[in-house]
Amino acid sequence: MIRLLRQTPHSPVPGPSPSRRPGEETRWQRWRAQAGPWAGLIALCLVLFLPGMMTLPPFDRDEARFAQASRQMIESGDYIRISFQHEPRNKKPIGIYWAQAASAHLFGGKDAPIGAYRLPSMLAAMAAVLLLFAGLRRQTDPATAFLAASLLAATLLTVVEAHLAKTDASLLACTVGALMALLRAYRPLDGETALPLRYVALFWGALGAAILVKGPVVPMVVGATILALGFSDKAWAWLKRLRPVLGLPLTVLIVAPWTLAILSQPGSGSATAGGNFFVDAIRGDLLPKLVGSQEGHGAPPGFYLALLAVTFFPGTLLLIPAARAAWRERFDPLVRFALAWVLPSWLLFELIPTKLPHYVLPLYPALALLVARFAATAAAESIGHWSARLSQALWALVALVLAAVTVALGLYFDQELNPIALIGAAIFVIGAGLTLRWIWRGSAAHALVTAVTVVALGYGVLLSAVLPASSGFFLSRGLAAMAESLHPGARLAAAGYAEPSLVFLTETTTRLTDAETAAQLLADRQVDLALIGDRDITKFRAAADAAGLTVDALAIERGFNYSKGRWVTVTFFRRAA
Template sequence: MLRLTSGLRPYFLLIVLSLAVFLPGLASVPPIDRDESRFAQASHQMLESGDYIRIQFQDESRAKKPVGIYWMQAASARLLGAEHSIWAYRLPSVIGAMMAVLLTFAFGQSLVGRPAALIGAALLAASFMLVSEAHQAKTDAVLLACTVAAQGALARFYMAGNGAAKRPGQGSILIFWLAQGLGILIKGPMVPLVSLLTLATLWIADRRIGWIRGIRPLAGFLLVAAMVGPWVAAISSATGGQFVGQAVKSDLLPKLLGAQESHGAPPGYYLLLMTATLWPASLFAVPGFVRAVKSRQAAALRFCLAWIVPAWIVFEAVPTKLPHYVLPTYPALALLAGIAVAAGDGVLQSRWAKIYYGVCCLVGLALAALFVYAPIRLGSGLTWLSAPPALAALAGGLAPAILAWRGRIKAAVPVCLIGAALTYGLAFQTLLPKLDQMWVSQRVAALLPPGTPAAAAGFHEPSLVFLLGTPTRLTTGTGAGDFLLTTPDAVAVVASPDEAPFLATIEAAGRHAHLVGEVDGFNYSRGRPVNLKVWDLMGKP
């Protein structure tokens, strides 16, 4: 272990692991509805319009998130010359996820030592939720990198204040405040919220907070204002001051006061999901957390607990819940797992821990069953493509749990990492793209030459707009008919319920519609089957 943790070897190993779990499927998985496609389309429209201040989805202002992720995605697509390819918009998420992993090790080593930090960072890289977010053109992977940078710098000052480390230099101060500013530009107040909750908890626990003067709060606030202020002023000017108000009224307050977009769940939701969303790190993270609670007198453990517990409580209390909301706490949980494994702590061999290893086996079993069933339900039927990822999930779920149950904890870690890497790679690269019933928009786009003017009735998913183009009109059956009648060389994509009014509109004009193609699939955003027909006009008037 000493050889693996010396010099730059840990960074090399973590980069290789990150690439192995984050890259497969990046280009082969079609745009995902709805959030990813909305982000990617808004970034694409920045490139089309040259307007890098306002955030638009077609003609609608997208007052949901600040501008940071859109700038990153637009820059990625432009620099790579891949403005119509979803993978270019996903690349910032890959980089963000990788930075989160590397920063977890870089800052974690001053908290918990190199061996524990390496184990924790590797487990974070392989965690299901981070791998999922790295594959999507959204905010959360980049947000996690900002969170780790801010919390890691804060940890250095806390450890120095407890006499456990040398006082950090100007670089740590700069990292902390740059991470706060960038975090605000990515997802509003999330990074400051996590840091403030950590500070408040440590203040209550330690009954002192003098060490915070080391981060230069006044100068830091000015730096953050200089980073965020210009865009806030520009977007306020461009929208008549409406953007911030819309973001608060249409996004933030609904999440705080109710279950936005039917994403509600009772408190305890994240706790119940954690075994799966943190898998395979959850195998060691739960025992590691229990160990930390029992040994919370140690400054490093107290900091990790202050990072996790208050933020988790807030996320559980907010009515709107999505599985990725607690992702900012996962680096600290992974570090606690690393501490327990590196120390060979007895908690890993306790009776309840062995029972929990059995529970973790269920994740591998569930994934294997999902990989077999998904092509039957959403593909062309039972296929041999299910076998490799299903077997990898079984091995990756059962083998580490058995090794841990037998007390071979340090052997269980590389086995679970290899199993997870094989599972994700095979699932994202070979199986998921073949689930044709899910990728309705891609199949529609495949029927049409690029740049074909189109209207869609009854199927308004953002992925269709991204694939067919910004001018795609989302309308009714009657509206699709009118569009076809008035737009040369156009097509109409019409769902079954809108077919009758569409055809009636065409026939009322004395014209006839010609069926170009038909797509049957499953609209997973709505949880129901969908039938789409693509029409153009027959002959000339």
């Protein structure tokens, strides 16, 4: 990577070594120049995305719901309708469920571990990184393209989504694919009169895949980018290069089969009827997010900007000076495109009442481009400006917070110090010092490379050895293991702790219910064990007495329910002998 950074677009190719034949030297140089960056990016992605992929238990609630719904497709053989247990999951289209089910089939089918369901997200995140590099390497110099792709891979939000079996990593890949094709149409290469057919297919194919994954999000980002460019340039003719007459049928071809299949589902008036999927998805999921704070996830405008120092880490090292430089250079076509990608969609996301940190992930590739462009060209004085110092201070603060969190995880959730956590914390602290040393020496590019390396090592320790070792943080894992040890293959009912991860880690038939129903199910011998949270113990015992049921308390598990932000003590009950 360092060698790549030393090159400029016009750097001469070194001559052949006298000890080698010219042909051999040229072939090696050509391979290194062409394949080296690709191999480096793939290796970086593996280092960032693989740790914890198989060892981290499913997270609540979205990941567990997605993975469980995909597993139920395998169990039922129904690959058209989406359900979590007996409830239709009419929220997102089918794309991610098909990808997860296909991956799970490769790793044991319905018995596949959670890592199998995460594999599509990991591959999608890698695809986003490689697509960004592929799209930029002929639009700018190789160092900038490589830095931008590396930064996108190492961004905290990208790493998180690559580890989760949900839609957002796939959506990122679709966004990068569509926007890189749009960039080629907006800024064709010298002598290019028509957009190559592969870019036409990439644009319309990515739109189709994005709709099948998460509905209108990527079309909205693409549309906002096009409108911003069109109105700012007062030019629209370049859009003809996208060849919509040829490309739009490809989008329809991708989306139509499942749409027709779900519309043809029988059961008029039922929740699983075809037309009801779209009614529920729009009325029950999309519109509530647009007009109110759905499921308590509301926040005022400025929410995403306030979180940017953390979610875009380590790119925040140079983000503020990069933003200043981008505004000064806004008439440069590449910078203009990146700003059109970010600004209008960011404003829309800030105005939508429902907010979650990952919603703005499709805009991060453009931020990565702007930061990489600044890093590759910044003069020493530009990274000494007060705005740059502010950016560096925020970055150092986040690095120290990550170090503290790495150590605090075991202390808080398990009341013990994980020795490996000290290694992770040391990586973040020492790495922060090395990164800032490059800044003080006036080398923004080397500082960014160091920052990416630091987070790759630090995240690796955190995700592979620290977080998976926490029993208090992953209560469902402990409950599933305890249930299996008490009564292998037990039928379960849970009250007072109703997280989807418990269903995924046990059986689809696990009942998430209330205390009274759990007691009745145990009395009727429909379940073998009842798992009752501490706040529901009194209700459960009263219901058991009313049903004439005598119960034995077998074991207790305690852990942190992060979905509700409180500690929970769960007691295992069975019918008395």
